[in-house]
Every structure is written in structure tokens, then in C-alpha cells.
Amino acid sequence: MDIYLIRHTKTETVNGLCYGQSDVELADSFVAEARLIREKLPDLSVDCLIISSPLSRCVQLAQTFSKPIETDDRLQEVNFGDWENQRFDDIDADVLKNWTENFVTTSPPNGECFGELCQRVGSFWDELLLKNPAKQVLLVTHAGVIRALLAHVLQMPPANAFKFRVDVGSLHKLQHINDYTYIHYLNQ
DSSP states (O other): OEEEEEEOOOBSOOTTEEOSSSOOOBOTTHHHHHHHHHHHSOOOOTTOEEEEOSSHHHHHHHHTTSSOEEEOGGGSOOOOGGGTTEEGGGSOHHHHHHHHHSTTTOOOTTSOOHHHHHHHHHHHHHHHHHHOOOSEEEEEEOHHHHHHHHHHHTTOOGGGGGGSOOOTTOEEEEEEETTEEEEEEOOO
16 A cells, blocks of 8 residues: 655745634645646555545645545644644744653643644544555544554554654655555655
8 A cells, every 4th residue: 555645835924924724725835736746656456545635735736636525533633733724933932842842742722742642643543554454545644643553564653753754745655565564655
């Protein structure tokens, strides 16, 4: 099974905005960026399965592949709770510092920590591999989810997940064969 992890395209947000599970608009460059992503992919197989985060910035991209899509809540970005739609600069500096130093186990107020994101993403991944639903699978999602998936596949501590660069509109290919997952490429 070939599995492509795809991060959504640019959003129409101000720099430094905290918008994990907030539904934000896509930038005007969406059509061109989506075309570039499609050009990087091989022809889609007849049974290609497309699973997307339910947030519109992912669903809109998933819909450009002209195949039915499924959504799964476990593919949503981290929940920043009370910090959603706030600028990081506007969050109390000491509280933010504590979170950045302990993000795996510390949650923003009424949000989730990265460790919780890793658990839900790991649950999704394990279920996907058990089902082995298609020759090709496209997962249209977010940077945090892609990092969590890669850490899960490589059995890395979640704190190391941010060593992976995950650009906006990037593509990452994994292949699962005979109960083993290979990483073909990252961040294309």
C-alpha cells in the first residue's frame, strides 16, 4: 500500500496565529498550489482511498483529486483550546514558555497536548494498516498530524517529531508492505 501524506496549502491567516482546529480560509493561491501537488503524485489507482481531516482547508484540497473522500476527526490538527485564533505574541509569555518546553505532556487551556495528538493519530494509523483498504491512500491533513504519524511509524519519542520539516502543500510518501512501513521521501 502506497500512502501519501499531504499537508494542506497556504491559509489566509496572519503570521503567528494559533489556529490548530479552527476552520480558516485558504489563500488565493489555492488553485495553483493544489495543481502543483497533483502534479507530484503518480496516476491515482482505481481503488485509491482519500481520507481527509474534516477541516475545510484539507477537504477542499482532497476534493480536487476527483474521487470520493472520507473524513476522519483523528486527522485534525492539535486542539489549541483557548488559544485558538489568538496570536502567539498575545499569549502570556510564561505560560507559552512552559507549554513550548513541555508540549508533549502540557496542553493549552482546554486544548490537547502533542502526546494526545500522537495517541489519536497512532490509533488511526494502526486501524488503517489493519484494514489495508487500497493500493493507494492519500491522507490530506496538517503538519502536526504528519509529524505525529512519522514519529509513530519510526517509533520515535514524540518530542523528536518536530525535527521533521513539513512545509505547506508538501507531499510525503510511505509504503507499507508485509507488515513493514518504508519511508520513500519526505517534504516534496
